[in-house]
Amino acid sequence: MKFQKLCVLGLGYIGLPTASTFATNGLEVVGVDVNEAVIATLKSGGLHIHEPGLRTLVSGAIQSGMLRVAAQPEPADAFIIAVPTPFYEDDKRADMRAVTSAAEAITPHLQKGNLVILESTSPPRTTVDLLAPILEKSGLKAGVDFHLAYSPERVLPGQILRELIENARVVGGITSESAQAGYDLYATFVRGNIIKTNSTTAEMVKLMENTTRDVNIAIANEFSRLADRFGVDVWEAISLANLHPRINILRPGPGVGGHCISVDPWFLVEAAPDLTPFIRTAREVNDAQPQFVVDLVKRALGSLEGKKIAALGLAYKPDVDDLRESPAVEVVHLLQDAGASVKAFEPFAPNAKLPNLTTVPALNEALEDADAVILLVAHSQFKSLDATEISEIMNGYVAVDVVNGWNVSVWKNAGFDILRLGVGG
Numbered sequence: 001m002k003f004q005k006l007c008v009l010g011l012g013y014i015g016l017p018t019a020s021t022f023a024t025n026g027l028e029v030v031g032v033d034v035n036e037a038v039i040a041t042l043k044s045g046g047l048h049i050h051e052p053g054l055r056t057l058v059s060g061a062i063q064s065g066m067l068r069v070a071a072q073p074e075p076a077d078a079f080i081i082a083v084p085t086p087f088y089e090d091d092k093r094a095d096m097r098a099v100t101s102a103a104e105a106i107t108p109h110l111q112k113g114n115l116v117i118l119e120s121t122s123p124p125r126t127t128v129d130l131l132a133p134i135l136e137k138s139g140l141k142a143g144v145d146f147h148l149a150y151s152p153e154r155v156l157p158g159q160i161l162r163e164l165i166e167n168a169r170v171v172g173g174i175t176s177e178s179a180q181a182g183y184d185l186y187a188t189f190v191r192g193n194i195i196k197t198n199s200t201t202a203e204m205v206k207l208m209e210n211t212t213r214d215v216n217i218a219i220a221n222e223f224s225r226l227a228d229r230f231g232v233d234v235w236e237a238i239s240l241a242n243l244h245p246r247i248n249i250l251r252p253g254p255g256v257g258g259h260c261i262s263v264d265p266w267f268l269v270e271a272a273p274d275l276t277p278f279i280r281t282a283r284e285v286n287d288a289q290p291q292f293v294v295d296l297v298k299r300a301l302g303s304l305e306g307k308k309i310a311a312l313g314l315a316y317k318p319d320v321d322d323l324r325e326s327p328a329v330e331v332v333h334l335l336q337d338a339g340a341s342v343k344a345f346e347p348f349a350p351n352a353k354l355p356n357l358t359t360v361p362a363l364n365e366a367l368e369d370a371d372a373v374i375l376l377v378a379h380s381q382f383k384s385l386d387a388t389e390i391s392e393i394m395n396g397y398v399a400v401d402v403v404n405g406w407n408v409s410v411w412k413n414a415g416f417d418i419l420r421l422g423v424g425g
């Protein structure tokens with residue numbers, strides 16, 4: 001199947017790189033977002049997210065005339081839905097409102113022969129049970145009059161532009177013709193293998209990938225607690241265990257965050273609670289890890305009441321600006337609940353405003369007069385900080401490293417009492 005015009009709904013971390021990459025590979029692309037600020041920023045030449053190389057890619061695509069941004073979809077050969085799929089905080093059910101409204105926005109423009117692809121991470125059977133009925137309100141039949149497919153996105157933030165092109169891609173059609181149509185669309189630029197399957201398998205693939213990451217991090221976090229109790233250095237123990245050719249233990253840390261790994265396993269738990277006790281437990285272990293970190297800080301400081309703490313990093317992982325579901329943010333909230341006064345510095349989002357949390361735009365502002373400094377995210381620039389310079393700014397000499405980012409002897413030599421996650425004394 002040949003495509004000339006594409007409409008991408010949702011211009012975030014996934015949709016914007018996808019829209020721009022199609023546009024620079026010869027398709028006329030309309031990028032649609034319901035957030036007026038996103039549209040205004042892009043129209044004025046700005047960018048609302050941080051991703052290496054994206055600014056150049058987007059501005060090139062817009063200047064060439066192949067990418068336009070708009071508030072509403074319009075008729076096209078193909079539609080890609082890349083809108084958020086968070087969960088409801090209270091019961092962890094998947095919040096599919098954005099997918100539903102994106103599909104409703106496409107329906108009036110749908111024509112015979114079109115292709116619709118859902119990329120948003122979704123519970124099993126979403127494509128057939130949720131998406132198809134909405135699109136069929138157009139009077140056209142899914143799989144007969146138009147193609148419908150699900151294709152999970154597996155890119156790594158920080159590497160999105162390269163991985164979009166190089167990663168293997170799974171395309172699950174509701175019919176084999178729909179899978180083939182999806183294959184033809186992605187073949188525009190994907191250099192990795194494109195594998196065709198059915199839509200529910202493709203949905204499961206994505207959820208299984210992220211659930212596997214989550215349970216593997218949960219076991220690493222549990223190992224950090226055991227090591228703490230038994231006087232072992234978990235970082236050393238993991239590196240020794242990983243010498244085994246068939247073992248690959250991941251890194252413990254303050255918990256699991258981001259838009260994907262801390263959310264997606266719940267989609268399986270929600271879909272089949274009777275079959276998922278293990279997946280649920282892993283989620284609960286990771287969600288409890290921020291409290292474990294706070295207990296460690298309490299141990300380092302005696303009491304948290306009235307203590308001034310500099311928190312370094314709020315992102316959910318190193319060297320990105322994404323604060324969604326971040327366990328570092330949760331640690332700061334818990335420290336505050338325990339009576340500490342925390343100033344947080346996130347170099348990738350220095351002006352971020354978060355509810356009930358004080359962020360400062362410069363490192364020194366966080367450190368000034370602090371009794372303790374906690375390293376919550378292993379950003380490269382934090383790993384290379386000069387401990388002696390820091391000791392001159394702070395009031396106290398307590399450092400807590402929850403990501404194994406600092407050299408213990410260097411910090412000790414600079415006068416610090418340093419505690420690390422997963423290192424029992």
Ligand SMILES: NC(=O)c1ccc[n+]([C@@H]2O[C@H](COP(=O)([O-])OP(=O)(O)OC[C@H]3O[C@@H](n4cnc5c(N)ncnc54)[C@H](O)[C@@H]3O)[C@@H](O)[C@H]2O)c1
Pocket residue numbers: 009010011012013014015032033034035038082083084085098099101102119120121122153154155156157259260
């Ligand atoms: N970010 C990642 O690394 C990643 C990786 C794999 C999969 N995913 C999945 O991809 C999907 C999108 O994630 P993201 O990180 O790009 O989200 P995002 O929040 O960065 O961007 C989503 C955009 O969609 C817009 N939007 C919301 N409702 C809309 C609607 N009805 N019509 C048009 N636009 C709408 C929002 O305003 C926002 O700009 C999610 O399901 C996510 O789980 C994300």
